Amino acid sequence: xxxxxxxxESGPPAINTSSLPDIVFMLLFFFMVATTTKExxxxxxxxxxxxxxxxxLTPFKQRSTVDFVYLGAPLKGDxxxxxxxxAIQYDGILHPDGINHIGQWKIEKFKSKPLDFIAxxxxxxxxxxxxxxxxxxxxxxxxxxxxxxxxxxxxxxxxEMGNKTEYSIREx
Amino acid sequence: MAKRxxxxxxxxxxxxxxxxxxxxxxxxxxxxxxxxxxxxIPKKVETNQPQSPVQEKNIYKITINSxxxxxxxxxxxxxxxxxxxxxxxxxxxxxxxxxxxxxDIKYPYYAFGSVELYQQNLDNQMNRLDALENQEVIDxxxxxxxxxxxxxxxxxxxxxxxxxxxxxxxxxKEMPEIAFEAHIRLESFIDTDYSAYVAVxxxxxxxxxxxxxxxxxxxxxxxxxxxxxxVLQRESEQTPEIRMYKERMELIxxxxxxxxxxxxxxx
Numbered sequence: 001x002x003x004x005x006x007x008x009e010s011g012p013p014a015i016n017t018s019s020l021p022d023i024v025f026m027l028l029f030f031f032m033v034a035t036t037t038k039e040x041x042x043x044x045x046x047x048x049x050x051x052x053x054x055x056x057l058t059p060f061k062q063r064s065t066v067d068f069v070y071l072g073a074p075l076k077g078d079x080x081x082x083x084x085x086x087a088i089q090y091d092g093i094l095h096p097d098g099i100n101h102i103g104q105w106k107i108e109k110f111k112s113k114p115l116d117f118i119a120x121x122x123x124x125x126x127x128x129x130x131x132x133x134x135x136x137x138x139x140x141x142x143x144x145x146x147x148x149x150x151x152x153x154x155x156x157x158x159x160e161m162g163n164k165t166e167y168s169i170r171e172x
Numbered sequence: 173m174a175k176r177x178x179x180x181x182x183x184x185x186x187x188x189x190x191x192x193x194x195x196x197x198x199x200x201x202x203x204x205x206x207x208x209x210x211x212x213i214p215k216k217v218e219t220n221q222p223q224s225p226v227q228e229k230n231i232y233k234i235t236i237n238s239x240x241x242x243x244x245x246x247x248x249x250x251x252x253x254x255x256x257x258x259x260x261x262x263x264x265x266x267x268x269x270x271x272x273x274x275x276d277i278k279y280p281y282y283a284f285g286s287v288e289l290y291q292q293n294l295d296n297q298m299n300r301l302d303a304l305e306n307q308e309v310i311d312x313x314x315x316x317x318x319x320x321x322x323x324x325x326x327x328x329x330x331x332x333x334x335x336x337x338x339x340x341x342x343x344x345k346e347m348p349e350i351a352f353e354a355h356i357r358l359e360s361f362i363d364t365d366y367s368a369y370v371a372v373x374x375x376x377x378x379x380x381x382x383x384x385x386x387x388x389x390x391x392x393x394x395x396x397x398x399x400x401x402x403v404l405q406r407e408s409e410q411t412p413e414i415r416m417y418k419e420r421m422e423l424i425x426x427x428x429x430x431x432x433x434x435x436x437x438x439x
Contacts, residue, residue: 014418017187018183020187021183021186021190024190024191024194025190027194028190028193028194028197031194031197031198031201032197034203035197035201035202035203036201036202036205036206037200037201037202037260038200038201038202048204049366049367049369049370049371050367050370050371050374050377051209051370051371051373051374051377052374052377053374053377053378053381053397054207054208054209054374055207055208055209055210056205056206056404057205057206057207057208057405058205058206059404059405059407061206062176066206068206069395071366081276082279098175117180121180122215125210129206129368130366131344131366132365132366132367133365133366133367134365134366135362135364135365135366136360136361136362136363136365136366136369136436136437137361137362137363139366140360140362140434140436140437142437143213143434143436145373146213147213147214147215147216148216150216151213152212152213152214152215153210153211153212153213154210154211154212154213154365155208155209155210155211156209156211156369156370156373157206157207157208158207158208158209158370158373158374159204160207160208166252166274167254167368167371167374168367169240169254169365169367169368169371171249
């Protein structure tokens with residue numbers, strides 16, 4: 001009798017998904033622009049130190065005038081094998097000589113740069129990416145070796161902490 | 173012949189392809205940028221001559237011990253109060269600025285240069301160089317002195333350019349220059365944490381950048397950090413804009429030099 005007769009059992013209407021590729025592509029492009037590729041897998045545990053007014057190293061990376069050294073407790077294996085429990089990662093390996101290997105490593109790195117590389121030795125930055133609790137003694141040993149070899153640019157890696165004012169350091 | 177319509181391409185799998193790419197990028201990339209504080213290690217020098225000691229007033233000594241407690245000159249700073257370093261460092265730079273008398277004897281003095289003074293110095297050095305080069309016999313000693321004179325000439329030229337730029341934009345005749353020896357001396361212990369060391373570096377950097385930004389805003393209407401970001405991004409380009417920024421940055425850096433001496437820990 002009713003005018004509003006039920007239609008056939010068609011179920012809920014299908015959702016139009018034709019704009020889904022657009023949305024996903026947008027996300028894809030966002031991530032492509034906002035992120036950088038990982039260089040290497042870390043072998044040491046690093047909690048970044050924090051600071052303000054840090055310099056972005058991206059332009060130096062593009063010119064490949066920066067080499068990274070990673071310092072921290074090893075992710076695998078026995079930490080007590082290393083001096084003060086701090087392993088030092090050069091590219092893909094944890095070197096048994098620890099920080100004393102840095103001179104040789106830097107020389108090899110410098111030799112393997114492409115031929116059209118023109119930056120002088122003292123402008124090639126050595127960036128220390130160290131865990132919060134790495135003792136400064138190790139870094140100063142490295143500094144001395146680098147000074148002897150005329151690699152005069154160094155960098156202390158730190159994470160920009162924006163508007164926070166609290167540093168994560170505590171009295172021990 | 174009847175015209176046939178081109179068959180529609182099925183785009184249903186487009187989303188799948190895009191998702192696949194998206195996930196690939198999510199996995200292989202990281203969000204955090206590599207950021208750091210750039211520092212220089214001084215060149216090694218091979219002299220056994222003892223250096224003349226720097227006056228106490230020109231040193232701002234910061235020591236971090238193995239318990240991450242900081243001592244800046246006479247005050248002890250607990251790690252949680254580290255942000256007070258900022259104003260202390262600014263004070264070190266600013267307390268005697270623009271003062272010719274009644275200076276605080278515990279802080280570095282300022283010298284006042286002017287275009288005339290630098291021009292005069294430059295002329296003097298040029299004359300000296302002329303006299304040296306016109307000598308009949310040029311022996312090793314003279315050669316040495318010629319080199320010294322050449323260095324002096326280029327130094328005064330630089331200073332003259334800076335003074336010209338400064339007086340052009342500030343309208344002042346005299347350019348305040350902090351004592352050449354004035355520096356921040358950062359000492360640490362062997363067991364000082366990296367994070368504490370970096371935190372102090374951060375405070376130093378912050379203080380000096382704020383001083384430079386303020387000065388730069390007053391002189392040129394653009395902040396120092398803005399200029400340095402532009403220069404860093406487009407360093408290889410030789411546009412007039414970049415050259416102008418570089419000149420300005422040199423002036424600001426000369427007005428507020430960051431001289432940070434990092435001392436190797438002894439204990």
